[in-house]
Amino acid sequence: MNKDQFVVTASQMRDIETRIFTAGMPVAALMEKVAGLISQRLQAIISPGECVGILAGSGHNGGDALVVARELHFRGYQVWIYQPFSKLKELTAQHFQYARNLAIPCYQEITELPNCDFLIDGLFGFGLEREITDTIATAINYFNAGNQPIISIDIPSGLHTDTGEVLGTAIQAQYTFCLGLWKQGLLQEQAIPYIGQAQLIDFDIPLADIYTVLGDSPQIKRITSTTALSTLPLPLPLTTHKYKQGHLLLICGSRRYAGGAILTALGARASGVGMLSIAVPATIKPLLVSHLPEALIIGCPETETGAISHLQLPENTDLNSFTAIACGPGLTQDHPALIPEIIQCECPLVLDADALNILAQIGTISTLQQRTAATILTPHTGEFHRLFPHISPLNRIKAVQTAAQESVAIILLKGARTAISNPQGHVWINPESTPALARGGSGDVLTGLLGGLLAQILTKAGGGFWKDQVLDQIVSVTMNKVISIEDIVATATWWHSQAGILAAQARTELGVDAFTLTQYLIPVLKR
Numbered sequence: 001m002n003k004d005q006f007v008v009t010a011s012q013m014r015d016i017e018t019r020i021f022t023a024g025m026p027v028a029a030l031m032e033k034v035a036g037l038i039s040q041r042l043q044a045i046i047s048p049g050e051c052v053g054i055l056a057g058s059g060h061n062g063g064d065a066l067v068v069a070r071e072l073h074f075r076g077y078q079v080w081i082y083q084p085f086s087k088l089k090e091l092t093a094q095h096f097q098y099a100r101n102l103a104i105p106c107y108q109e110i111t112e113l114p115n116c117d118f119l120i121d122g123l124f125g126f127g128l129e130r131e132i133t134d135t136i137a138t139a140i141n142y143f144n145a146g147n148q149p150i151i152s153i154d155i156p157s158g159l160h161t162d163t164g165e166v167l168g169t170a171i172q173a174q175y176t177f178c179l180g181l182w183k184q185g186l187l188q189e190q191a192i193p194y195i196g197q198a199q200l201i202d203f204d205i206p207l208a209d210i211y212t213v214l215g216d217s218p219q220i221k222r223i224t225s226t227t228a229l230s231t232l233p234l235p236l237p238l239t240t241h242k243y244k245q246g247h248l249l250l251i252c253g254s255r256r257y258a259g260g261a262i263l264t265a266l267g268a269r270a271s272g273v274g275m276l277s278i279a280v281p282a283t284i285k286p287l288l289v290s291h292l293p294e295a296l297i298i299g300c301p302e303t304e305t306g307a308i309s310h311l312q313l314p315e316n317t318d319l320n321s322f323t324a325i326a327c328g329p330g331l332t333q334d335h336p337a338l339i340p341e342i343i344q345c346e347c348p349l350v351l352d353a354d355a356l357n358i359l360a361q362i363g364t365i366s367t368l369q370q371r372t373a374a375t376i377l378t379p380h381t382g383e384f385h386r387l388f389p390h391i392s393p394l395n396r397i398k399a400v401q402t403a404a405q406e407s408v409a410i411i412l413l414k415g416a417r418t419a420i421s422n423p424q425g426h427v428w429i430n431p432e433s434t435p436a437l438a439r440g441g442s443g444d445v446l447t448g449l450l451g452g453l454l455a456q457i458l459t460k461a462g463g464g465f466w467k468d469q470v471l472d473q474i475v476s477v478t479m480n481k482v483i484s485i486e487d488i489v490a491t492a493t494w495w496h497s498q499a500g501i502l503a504a505q506a507r508t509e510l511g512v513d514a515f516t517l518t519q520y521l522i523p524v525l526k527r
């Protein structure tokens, strides 16, 4: 099984490691195995004959680095070791002694160090427990200032393993080889400038040990292509019909922001949703019809400024006629009374953009208390702050957990590492994205895509099961399995960011305007 989806804290990794050692795996054998895998990975990046500087700490991160030094020495690399500590853990001390006896040059002072082509950072792993100061801090700053690439073992030395916070100073790596399981800190936004390209080195941790420590349903998970694709409604049942593929209502747009409605709708279109209805101010109805001939466009009465003033749904239709509703992009804040009306709906509801700004004005938590079905809020950092001004966004994983718990909603906090939490504190983190998505309209596309996926997956012949299960966020789906709503939110997030990555590969990071982004959603699935 792919271990890419698991995420651990330092203390969980320590517990897993202890279980492996207690079960009989010798500590030295595990270090040898892990460092052997690191050496192989390094040989794919560094050519024989190049000079490699090894930075060895006092603990087992340093031990790994010293085994790597020995391996590279025997493979024909020019190796030197920087090891400034006077007291080493026993196994680390043994490897250091052997390296010295092999006549690998060892140094304690940065002033003595020869030049090199690459540095391997084994100063601290998940054992770092306090601020780095004095000699070691000076050394780290010196290495960062050099122009040789640095490859960090497990985590860039100086980052907090759980929060990704810089403890004094930290190595700025070009590559990070994370050992065994992804450390939570590597998925925090504040760690991004230090990590470079991150890779997992799987060293065969038994799944039983992972589940014993993390629980059968781990709290924090990383979105992968496997987890995301398993939630998509593909292939479609052969006997399906359009109403079995979900009916999404979008409430969006204004005379001022007509484009937001189009982009949201194009995101929804790409989701494959069976039926799409779009409520917009009446004046922009013809525009929407011309862009989305397949959708039912509902022209609503509007305010003087061109915002929807009242939802005028077709005859025999109310908000509960839809499988899901997504609301907000381009709405403006001109008519706040619209939101309390929409909040009453008994189907899953996505709120984004101006719907969030209005929600913040009228009271996030008190308003959401009226909900009887699942709610998904998709704020960026600014909107998150307006919705939850008392929650610090610094540790984004904690922030989404707290916000979701307080509001009994699913919170999707957008960013370079989008984090999603359900009210029970189950978190998904999106590990891959692109700055190309930091552009107006890209969030509108996500809202439509998410709404469309929700409507589609939640629809089941005889449906309605999810309505009773709302607080558990568990749904029964067309795919004959149980999928929770936050899994669908994670899949939409993954799909959206992969489209951005694909578009940026084809057109550079400057070429991913929101309309172009919508054109890359389907190619992600074909890849």
Ligand SMILES: NC(=O)C1=CN([C@@H]2O[C@H](COP(=O)(O)OP(=O)(O)OC[C@H]3O[C@@H](n4cnc5c(N)ncnc54)[C@H](O)[C@@H]3O)[C@@H](O)[C@H]2O)[C@@H](O)CC1
Residues within 6 Å of the ligand: 013, 014, 017, 030, 031, 034, 057, 058, 059, 060, 061, 062, 063, 064, 089, 123, 124, 125, 126, 127, 128, 129, 130, 131, 132, 133, 136, 153, 154, 179, 180
């Ligand atoms: N978890 C696992 O299963 C495995 C872990 N391994 C390695 O072991 C590492 C963890 O090893 P350790 O627990 O020995 O911890 P580290 O090697 O991360 O470092 C801890 C050492 O640094 C000292 N220290 C902590 N903060 C300091 C500071 N601010 N200034 C100066 N000294 C400080 C501690 O007293 C301790 O001696 C992992 O990151 C990984 O590289 C691998 O060897 C193999 C398998």
Ligand SMILES: [K+]
Residues within 6 Å of the ligand: 061, 121, 122, 123, 124, 125, 152, 153, 154, 155, 156, 157
């Ligand atoms: K390290």
